[in-house]
Amino acid sequence: NGHASLLPRWRGAAPIQRAIMAGDTETGMMVMRMEEGLDTGPVAMVEKCAIGPDMTAGELHDRLMRIGAALMAEALARMERDALTFTAQATEGVTYAKKIDKAETRVDWTRPAGEVHDHIRGLSPFPGAWCETEIGGRLERLKLLRSTLSDGAGEPGGILDDRLTVACGSGAVRLVEVQRAGGRPIAAQEFLRGAKLEKGMKLS
Incomplete structure (x- = not known):
């Protein structure tokens, strides 16, 4: 599964909006394995992305989707070679990206x-x-x-x-x-x- 943040920061429904609203200057796209918890699964791949000072959520979304498509393609290729490894998320720095009200x-x-x-x-x-x-x-x-x-x-x-x-x-x-x-x-x-x-x- 793909997730649009640098986990464990911004687990949840609105990671792109919350990152910008919090003034973050960097985010990223991660390939992770789903677990019962909310975006708590181990991570296989990550690519970071700078957030420009005037970048909107729409612009960041489009950039991360392009990054995510390439990451998922690479993850599938590694999986076919049995070369996709997962690492547990850090236990510190957890934040939640609740749905925008x-x-x-x-x-x-x-x-x-x-x-x-x-x-x-x-x-x-x-x-x-x-x-x-x-x-x-x-x-x-x-x-x-x-x-x-x-x-x-x-x-x-x-x-x-x-x-x-x-x-x-x-x-x-x-x-x-x-x-x-x-x-x-x-x-x-x-x-x-x-x-x-x-x-x-x-x-x-």
Whole structure:
């Protein structure tokens, strides 16, 4: 069986999202043997993968699936030669990647910018981090798909400039790609041309 983390870190249902949301800079793909416990089986093969500072969960998923396909092919070839050996997982460093709950997807702008950025990219494209803001006199939900760390300070959730830089509890993030309800993912600058969000307005 293939598992998308460096076990025993991130056993469970959402290892890719949890790794990014935790700010991990490295993960990997493992070939392991299934046991009764949750992802506790011995490991036969591993390939590590760097997590870029702006990489989304979707991008990491695609990269790990390519790595996993190659690993599984090699594992099957070794198995045919009776050359596939397994090693027990370490007993230290165990963490669990629980399934993403919808209740945790809303952005908390009072958190530090690094955590907000990791939250956004860790939930992109699915299920998607989100916030609310007033557009055309109506409160609207906005899905946040891509961001980057930026300079700036202000009241958490406050828009700091005309590039959709948003203040956090400390520091700021600049939103790069967003999606309105019922719409398609678009670049933040394209979104701003239609939404008319300005400096001093607030995301909540």
